[in-house]
Amino acid sequence: MPEILTLAGVSRRFSGLQALRDVNLKIAGGEIVGLIGPNGAGKTTLVNTVCGVTPASAGTVTFAGRDITRLKPYQAARLGLARTFQIVQPFAEFSALDNVATAALFSRPGQSLKVARENARQHLAFVGLDGQADQPAATLTLAMRKRLELAKALAMSPKILFLDEVNAGLNSAEVEKATALIRQLAAGGLTIVMIEHLMKVVLNVCTRIVVLHNGELIADGAPRNVVRNPAVIDAYLGQQYAQRHAGHG
Amino acid sequence: MIRPSIVLVALLAVIALLPLAGDAYALRLGTIACMYGIFALSWNIVGGFLGYPSFATAAFFGFGAYTTGVLMTLGASLPLALLATLVASLVGASVLGAVLLRLRGHYFAIASLSLVEVLREVVNNATDLTGGGMGLNIPLASNASILGDAIFYFYAMWIALALTAAMVVAVSASKLGFGLACIRQNETAANMVGLNTTLYKSIAFGLSACFVGVAGGIYAVWVHYIDPSDVFDILYSVKPIVMSLMGGLGSPVGVVCGALVYLGLEEVVWRNYIQIHSGLLGLLVVLLLLFLPHGLVSLRGRLFRRGTGHA
Numbered sequence: 001m002p003e004i005l006t007l008a009g010v011s012r013r014f015s016g017l018q019a020l021r022d023v024n025l026k027i028a029g030g031e032i033v034g035l036i037g038p039n040g041a042g043k044t045t046l047v048n049t050v051c052g053v054t055p056a057s058a059g060t061v062t063f064a065g066r067d068i069t070r071l072k073p074y075q076a077a078r079l080g081l082a083r084t085f086q087i088v089q090p091f092a093e094f095s096a097l098d099n100v101a102t103a104a105l106f107s108r109p110g111q112s113l114k115v116a117r118e119n120a121r122q123h124l125a126f127v128g129l130d131g132q133a134d135q136p137a138a139t140l141t142l143a144m145r146k147r148l149e150l151a152k153a154l155a156m157s158p159k160i161l162f163l164d165e166v167n168a169g170l171n172s173a174e175v176e177k178a179t180a181l182i183r184q185l186a187a188g189g190l191t192i193v194m195i196e197h198l199m200k201v202v203l204n205v206c207t208r209i210v211v212l213h214n215g216e217l218i219a220d221g222a223p224r225n226v227v228r229n230p231a232v233i234d235a236y237l238g239q240q241y242a243q244r245h246a247g248h249g
Numbered sequence: 250m251i252r253p254s255i256v257l258v259a260l261l262a263v264i265a266l267l268p269l270a271g272d273a274y275a276l277r278l279g280t281i282a283c284m285y286g287i288f289a290l291s292w293n294i295v296g297g298f299l300g301y302p303s304f305a306t307a308a309f310f311g312f313g314a315y316t317t318g319v320l321m322t323l324g325a326s327l328p329l330a331l332l333a334t335l336v337a338s339l340v341g342a343s344v345l346g347a348v349l350l351r352l353r354g355h356y357f358a359i360a361s362l363s364l365v366e367v368l369r370e371v372v373n374n375a376t377d378l379t380g381g382g383m384g385l386n387i388p389l390a391s392n393a394s395i396l397g398d399a400i401f402y403f404y405a406m407w408i409a410l411a412l413t414a415a416m417v418v419a420v421s422a423s424k425l426g427f428g429l430a431c432i433r434q435n436e437t438a439a440n441m442v443g444l445n446t447t448l449y450k451s452i453a454f455g456l457s458a459c460f461v462g463v464a465g466g467i468y469a470v471w472v473h474y475i476d477p478s479d480v481f482d483i484l485y486s487v488k489p490i491v492m493s494l495m496g497g498l499g500s501p502v503g504v505v506c507g508a509l510v511y512l513g514l515e516e517v518v519w520r521n522y523i524q525i526h527s528g529l530l531g532l533l534v535v536l537l538l539l540f541l542p543h544g545l546v547s548l549r550g551r552l553f554r555r556g557t558g559h560a
Contacts, residue, residue: 053440053441073440074440077443090435090438091435091438094431094434102442106444152442
């Protein structure tokens with residue numbers, strides 16, 4: 001599969017803080033990339049930089065052969081870069097259906113609200129929220145709102161999907177449900193980049209792991225190799241994790 | 250969406266019948282009522298639909314008054330001058346909106362307030378064109394009798410109100426209105442689903458300005474004489490906010506009712522308690538907002554619930 005997303009020498013600085021430092025990354029179509037690293041490593045900043053929320057201070061981002069470094073978030077969204085937020089961002093007064101309809105409506109030109117709502121219903125059914133279609137988003141549980149975020153992202157017919165901690169704050173049954181959904185999307189050929197702290201989920205789903213630490217890319221490769229990388233164990237996983245998993249594979 | 254717009258049409262129709270019963274005084278009040286209705290409906294686009302606290306109404310009003318006034322002293326006819334005012338307000342405010350609406354909350358409120366001051370100073374200093382602090386005399390548009398004049402300006406303002414109402418109802422039912430509601434609820438998320446928030450906000454600001462500008466133009470011709478401190482009066486910015494809050498934020502019918510009730514209160518209090526009228530009016534507004542925080546439209550819901558509550 002050819003590369004769909006390329007980051008070349010991407011840096012991002014917030015006045016005194018270097019959030020991303022010379023990140024080089026190539027993602028091929030159909031890959032499921034796990035983006036891990038300690039808190040404050042720059043994972044969310046990386047997603048924000050690609051999606052145009054906080055444009056890169058240096059370097060270039062190329063998406064499907066097109067330079068998107070300077071695009072605004074809505075332009076990136078229309079090109080097919082969709083993302084979910086770590087802190088869910090619903091339109092609180094809108095029903096679940098209308099929340100998803102916004103994505104279908106504004107991500108492509110010339111859509112009517114009626115068609116967008118029909119389109120939204122399918123995506124709600126996919127994430128298992130068809131029963132809550134008419135409920136205001138503010139009344140949904142956290143797990144449901146996370147799935148709503150996912151439905152919203154999918155309604156944009158993305159070419160690449162960024163999942164920012166979709167499992168944070170969920171119990172294990174809910175995590176399993178969410179993981180099953182991600183696997184299903186992956187099986188459909190969608191390229192996914194997921195920020196995730198639950199290593200079980202990462203190892204379960206991802207075809208590749210990328211590790212950020214202090215804004216720098218410290219490891220990149222097959223999951224089994226990355227979790228054995230001493231630098232990764234040192235910066236993020238910890239000795240305990242390494243010992244516990246030493247016996248496996 | 251259908252029923253409230255029928256109520257709005259009925260309300261406008263009733264207002265249109267005023268000349269049948271009225272003398273020049275009633276017509277003057279009716280003209281101001283229509284003007285306040287335009288203010289409230291227009292403010293509601295930015296303040297209600299979009300959720301940005303705008304204090305720019307006086308700026309649009311003064312801009313419209315001076316644009317029409319200057320064009321007419323230069324020899325333009327009234328319809329042409331008003332049309333030019335409409336377009337100039339729409340375009341000018343859209344461009345300004347793209348810049349001003351980058352600010353949020355209190356910062357936007359202050360910036361929109363300063364727009365009034367800036368325009369007032371510009372008009373004050375452009376003496377050659379506007380007469381500056383001396384004010385501007387506007388040629389008479391008609392030679393009708395006092396009553397004929399009153400009826401003419403009443404209907405001019407009423408038509409502007411009807412157009413504003415039609416525009417606001419159309420916006421609220423459109424993709425634009427849906428997008429504005431998205432921005433109000435969560436601007437970050439709106440951007441991420443592919444909504445061009447800058448464009449939508451700028452259109453909203455333009456639409457909230459154009460008919461206020463026209464109202465300013467009609468006002469200028471109606472009173473024949475304007476000066477900067479009259480038409481750039483900050484009260485024109487505050488009143489529509491009070492009316493909208495009294496009527497019910499976001500509801501077109503509500504804000505028109507709010508405008509009418511506010512004008513009624515203003516007039517009654519002013520006539521009966523001239524010494525303490527502004528204090529008393531303020532007190533009434535505070536009490537109304539305290540006991541009816543969701544505005545007059547919430548009364549309908551309450552009455553309805555009481556009617557069916559025991560079923």
